[in-house]
Amino acid sequence: MKKILALLLAVVLVMGLTACGTEPDTDEFIVGAIYINSRNDTAGYTFAHHNGITKAMEELGLDVNTQLVIVDEVPEDKEQVLAAVDTLVGEGADIIFGISFGYIDAMEEAAKTYPDVIFSHATGYKSNTTNFNNYFGRAYQARYLAGIAAGLKSLEIGNNNVGYVAAYGTEYAETASGINGFAMGVLAVNPNATIYVKNLGAWADEVNEAAFANELIDSYNCGVISQHCDSAQPQIAAQNKGVFGCGYNSDMTPDAPKAHLTAAIWNWNVYYRTAMEAAMNCGEASKFVETMGSGAYYGGLKEGFVDVSPLSENCAPKTAEIIAAVKAMMVNGEWDVFSGVKLQISPDGTITKVDAALVDNNGNEIVPAGGASVEDSVITGTMNYFVAGVKEG
Amino acid sequence: MAQQYAIELKGITKTFGSVVANNNVELNVRPGEILALLGENGSGKTTLMNMLSGIYKPDSGHIFVDGKEVSIDSPEDSKRLGIGMVHQHFKLVDVFSAADNIWMGRDKSGLVLGRDRYDEIENMAKKFGFEIDPRKKVYNMAVSEKQTLEIIKVLYYGAKIIILDEPTAVLTVQEIDKLFNVLRRMKAEGHSIIIITHKLNEVMDISDRVAILRKGEYITTVNTAETNEQELTEWMVGRKIDLNIDRPHMEKTRPLLELRDVSIRSDEGAVAIDGVNFYIRGGEILGVAGIAGCGQKELCEAIAGLRPIEKGQMIHKGENIVGLSPRAILEKGISMSFIPEDRLGMGLAPSLSITDNMLLKKYAEAKGPFVDRKQGKADAEQVIRELEVVTPSAETPVRRLSGGNVQKVLLGREIKAGPNVIITAYPVRGLDINSSYAIYNILNQQKQAGVGVLFVGEDLDVMIALCDKIMVLCHGKVMGVVHAHKTTKEELGLMMTGALDLVHKYEDKPAGLARDTRFGEQNEEG
Amino acid sequence: MSFHIVKRDNCPLWKKCALYVGAVVIALLLGSLLLLALGVNPVVYYSRMFTMGTVGNKIAYKVWINYLKSFVPLALTSVALSLAFKMRFWNIGGEGQFILGAIASAFVAFTVGPFLPEPLTLIVMCLAAMAVAGLYGLFVAALKVKFGTNETLMTLMLNYVALYVLIFLAEAKADWNFFLDPGSLRPVFASFADIVSFPSIPLGGQFSLNLCVIFTFLIGALVYVYLKYTKHGYEIAVVGDSAGTARYAGMKVNKIVLRTVFLSAALIGLAAAFKVGTAGILSTSITDDVGWTGIIVAWLSQLNTGVIFVVSALITMLHYGSTVAAATFSQVDSSFANMLQGVILFLVLAADFYTRFRVVIVKKGDK
Structure with missing residues (x-):
């Protein structure tokens, strides 16, 4: 039994290494998300975002089971949002999406605390020039x-x-x-x-x-x-x-x-895919906003973000x-x-x-x-x- | 089968936690017989009867009714089997009329209350020879009326076997006679009656046979005619016992505590004590007799400063102490120990240790913000030693102690404080005979030390033997103060019901006023 | 066959511990079944939960800081509640008292914070929170003492009054409302973290210990001494055990009730000041339910101050660890984590029942 495990582990490691060699490090890319309601919702705002994120990840070949970390049911409370950020960063998140407007100040502060992590905030209006943007659509x-x-x-x-x-x-x-x-x-x-x-x-x-x-x-x-x-x-x-x-x-x-x-x-996956691609390709977190072109993503019919x-x-x-x-x-x-x-x-x-x-x-x-x-x-x-x-x- | 019993219990065992309330108890009752169930408090009488009325279920054993084995799972089962129980604490709704209290338990009573229910109940009561006003509300009833109502209720539901739990505890001598006549009539009509009691004279008076329990164990059943009080006591207590209570003779001293024309209100605002005069001398025990709830509690509380005195004076060593705080009264040396029905309600904090309870009245004396537990512990150990309190340690919570030990702790603390007046109400309530005698001894020692004792009691035999004088209360009024060695139970009973008023017997002497009070002297001078 | 419940006289300590541990184990086993049904490896999940994800975490110090941030208000609130509970005063109003304390300390931070030196502001914040929360509790105690109102209902209802005051402040965008961020288009609470916040003591590495943690332990010790050794503590015990006895012993029961409830509520206010003073901002979920959880903690600890700290630490770990463990499993949401917590608490309370009672099964005799 132990031998089989060791063998499996070796296979996984080898595959991981080869994958890293050529492509951008998609296998180690971790997406973090902070939700206002439960990730298991079957309708509503959190559901729409969770759907968008998982869809975008599948499109990009990311594994939802291992590369997505979520803290859900986080109220619009700065302390609790920051704690959620700490948890996600601790889990190695490279980009963290916060979906509720009230996360705005916490996201801004977290972007300062963790310059190596990208923060992306839905429905907000704050951003910086490096690792923090906001996104919304022309509904x-x-x-x-x-x-x-x-x-x-x-x-x-x-x-x-x-x-x-x-x-x-x-x-x-x-x-x-x-x-x-x-x-x-x-x-x-x-x-x-x-x-x-x-x-x-x-x-x-x-x-x-x-x-x-x-x-x-x-x-x-x-x-x-x-x-x-x-x-x-x-x-x-x-x-x-x-x-x-x-x-x-x-x-x-x-x-x-x-x-x-x-x-x-809303086709939230449109933005999430764009943002994840940018995050994986920009090399380091501080280049994210530059790669996105602006600190505020405002997609419409043109991008297919709304329809x-x-x-x-x-x-x-x-x-x-x-x-x-x-x-x-x-x-x-x-x-x-x-x-x-x-x-x-x-x-x-x-x-x-x-x-x-x-x-x-x-x-x-x-x-x-x-x-x-x-x-x-x-x-x-x-x-x-x-x-x-x-x-x- | 030689004999058909109305009820037969075989090998009944019931435990509560580690406490064995009944162990392998045997009991039988014949039709048309009165069986007295005799035992000290805590011997398991009530538990045994509660298993017949469906409140508890036995852990093991068999119950037969009319020769057939039955299982009684609920009070309904019991009712169906024709067993009715009159509990010590009446199960009546105060705001309902007599008829409605009977009516509400009826299965087939519909949604509408018909007027005919009054007639029906009245007729039924007459049939059994009771006089009762079916429209009277329970809160307007005297204790004996309530008890009558309970008995009618049981009969109404067709009980053939009637259990009465300590029915005489709340009655006067005359009322007891009346009750016994009723029981004899019911017996003549073929009912089986079980009467729970620990009063030997009543057992001898009413019962055909006596069953005796001791500490949960079944001892024996004997024909009443073939036994005597001494023998019953030995069975009940387990050994020979001297039933005499000492009354040491003391030189009289001046009145220590004197109440003049005192009126006190109850919690409900009614007048509980109405213009009462009396005094207690040092070195005497003044008994207070009366039917339950005729002002004893209010009187005790008022003396301790817990209840405002409406009008009148309370003179302690010549000084009017009306209106002082409970703590100030304590400091004067007046101590009160009141044992309410639940024993622990006043005087002790049941969850706290003996040590902490010792500190109750003097914790504030310690200097600084901290409680002086060393002192408490020393006191606790002294009381435990001197009064032979049975306890694992001084740190044991009081509620873990048995009733007698609880009361010893309470009295021990009061005596420890070195009072000059002790107010004690029902100090032997719920105690076995040994413990009761220990308490009487403690009180006598205090009396010999010159302390004035006010003893509010229940058992007239004890009061006549122990007290020097007995004051009788009826509805908050003093009916007279009599010398214990000159009075009789019958006289006291008449006074308790208000039928005999001795206050105005001697017109030359104002009743209840001591002639040699210092306060009086001051008055005369002024 | 039937069963009935029999009171236990005394349950030895080892048996109690075994029962509690057993309860937790059963709860975890039940949770495992559910986790397996969701396709999650329970061993991995639980190991992450109990380590709160600190193993292999490059910012593990953050976990401990956040952990202590949740622990402080819960422990202090539970201790405060135990004061009132000891007196059999059912203060269910922890939430409301906490909220008012939070508002009061934020008020101080905004109004006098800019003018006073920081340590002084912090002290005034604590005092204001204690006074306001204390008075909120005192109000109920006064009604109980004066008119015999039911404190459970009153404190419960006042929780909602306080909550709606806070929500009103959170949503009323107006010039007078300095609690809100003037720069934001939507109403959001303004932060005062740059004006005033409780300092932390760096303890090697990146971990630093907030002063509030030290104060909380200090207050815990003081309350322990207060309840156990002082005259006030003695009075609380007697009043709680039997108010009649307390009166009989010459205690001024009303005064003791008022004093103790004020103290209980004021300490809850202090917990709020600690929370707000560390967060530097208000929020409509500022209490994090400590007013409710604190009741459970106080009961599980059987009002023993030392045990309260242990139980608070464990419950915070459960709470925090669940979130961390759930983060990495996309199937497990925080509702599951809450449910698992619920199961554990329920079974521990059941174990608590077994320490006091035992169930005896009776075989019915032949009919």
């Missing part, structure tokens, strides 16, 4: 596309009221930009539409997610329900009431096959065609959502660019007609208004 682009699907549906059913169950409203740029992107997609198709927003005041609250969707349908007479929350409850509510909806985070057609149109989704899920059969005619065309305009950089140029889309598929000011729902001008897109920092940080056409319910 508003995907939401704009979903908005088009919703707008076309609203025209088809002849109901100009569109509902939106949101985790938060203008308190966070993340939610505001998502609502605005979606609203502008709806309005490009149906200029008479009104988008009613119900604010949950929590990132996840399954009970109220359903209740608010029902209220939007019953009291606001909404015909399409969009959402910025984890569960599929709003879509299920839409199906129960015989209306339609756009999901978020994952394709929710299986949850509500009769109601769901399409969902704005819409496959359109369901519930969508209005021509939806696929129109979405594909608009998506192409954003992918090739010809046009973007928050600018002084608006798209006018007719249900027959004609897309016209019109110079028009970006105005918030209090009538303040944000971008003059014909003006350039707002800065990315506005979308990620300071967007604290709703565009015209959005009403808080």
